[in-house]
Amino acid sequence: RDTWVGEKAPWTGTRKGKNVQQTWGVFDDVFVPTDNTFNFLQNVLDEVIALFPSKYIHIGGDECPKEYWKQSEFCQKFIKDNNLKDEHGLQSYFIQRIEKYVNAKGRSIIGWDEILEGGLAPNATVMSWRGEAGGIEAAKQSHDVIMTPGSAGLYFDHKASTSPDEPLTISGLGSGYSNFHKVYNYDPVPKELTADQKKYIIGVQANVWTEYMETPSKVEYMIFPKIFSLAEIAWSQVERKDFKNFTEERVPLHLAKLDQTNTNFWVPVPVGQPDKMLSGENFNIELKAPLKGAKIFYTLDNYRPSENATEYTKPIKVNVLQGQKKTLKTIVITPSGKRSVVSETTLNNGAPEVKTK
Template identity: 50%
Template structure:
């Protein structure tokens, strides 16, 4: 009856109340990351064999089949998945996925005994996470792609009760500065799923490249997806020709590619959040369609250096219609509730210098350029809300007045998130101090690949607390969670992205999943070596 006592807790959005319980220490045998709410070691072990049958509630058959596919490569087993209409126990030696409506949507219980495995959940996400925990109890070779003969696939007996603390557990990935293949994006999503993360923030447009096919406006990819060359080395104000690589950098995802990635993520319980930057960070779009420009006398090209471009969308009705046309196609590709519109680092110099834009500011009764941007963002908020979606943007969308239904992603520290939560808006915390994985991992920069700057070691990531103490209990409910940021100016290839992401992403996954009282950096470090061996098996180029 132990798990029934916790059932009401696991039905809640967070597992914070569990921090008052006395819980056993996790040994190296139970090197589970992120750390569960309750983990009770038991005697004995369960052995996975070719004869193991997975008994799944009809709601969980998809999850069960994916588990069978995952373990097929390293084990060579072709596990049988049986659809069970009743909630009975599994046959001896089997794995049972049982639907238990009292649990929360991402919660699960896991019982491993020598005679079988029972996972209980109310929804596919909980069953999925229960199976991910089971895989962490098996030898690390379970993550290999190739078969490993003569391995005994044994999982230590244990009782686990678990649920996430936050509903938004994510990672951003910038593919606009350096394009990454569809295959790597899928691997990246796989890694997030292994860590029970559930949001993939896909940064698809930038000054340096437009990466998503929009059929109504084909020049966005025909012209906007290629830059003629790329700055090499650190950013400098006045680069010389010798500072560039002289190589064209191109790439974009077709709409079929997008659909494939979105479906792949959904199968792994991850919602993809697309980001279409506006009104700043839009030089590639302006190059493709100069009529969008606030400076029509200049042809900018696709930006070849890093930093913030002066080019900004002209806030006319026709530009609003253009971007809403883009969003219409985006909505058809991404079924998730949130659409990210950027809103950050939009320099206003071109608006200030353009008499027509100044006249428009006055005609709309706006005070200044910040209110002009707020007006522009509100048009997108209204558009998305009318179509049943939610707009999210970086914390600059607070300037000039926050759109009525906006969710704020707070990156310039926590202040923007605090202000938004106090105004009853939802927040995703993404402060540069703890979640920017484009920062260095050592104070000695000579020992690290070139990065944008900063210093964010793994212990700083683990120390991150997404809920600021300045918020009341009711205001804190607006903190949906947090995410990592990987801006790719200095990440020219997939292996470099992995190096910057891991193992810091491992630490963040525990911050976002595990109850606050269950977080202990010393204990985490004790579990980390086993987990790093899993990353080795997954061919991840983590920082060692």
């Protein structure tokens, strides 16, 4: 790699054929810790601080590849001359130097949990996004923490269900799965912390990255009703939380209000519909509309439900013959015409599993 460092080149890596990135992602190009680099960053921070009167300035600090630092003779000499342990130590030096500048302006920094690597800046607040581990470690070091783990559903740009009806998003499932049930069931104050350490958990945040959101309407679809759950876990005491009341009373009321406006939202699937296979011969399935005024339509013949399917008006009684199975498919349609994804429940009475290649 061409790792020449000069007054007009405050980064590492090749200069040949370099173009402005055309897509999002994590790239190997990183700043070189020269005075020119810090002068540039301080000028940027001066403008940010002048524009925004907030106490905190979020400096990022995440997803910093180290490969070019390893290849750079300048960076390796810098690490040695400043008695830094390694490239993680260089990242810590970088963050701490920026923090000193921001603190001198009367502000405090927030950084993603990668700023723990190599040693945490003295006054930094940590946003824990890669699970809870970073936040727990920061709290144990007596640093303020804002919990925002994607594994808890707090990345609202992640899809809300496994349905193929869901729009294209950046995430798969697993840790990238996010719906308002999952968010509501999260407690941002880890049980692993002592009573004294818990005071450093000062807040919780959700994130909405819009790479796949071309319109404000899609942003609304991704955040509602998850944002109701965020408010609950941020402001309600754990002992006062009531999942049944929240999902069957309050959320339906607020979604009905949104449905009367031009606001878009993810329409929940019917309350009470099992999200896993049920085994047996006779089934009695009771459902409830997830918002006031909505209707539930269902099929048992493998056809996709619509407003032309059977409308749910009473518990669904289903008999499944021995060795067979049926699939209950439902859809919710709101008074304004918004539709939920199709939700499926398999009712199995000993039918053999069909393996696919």
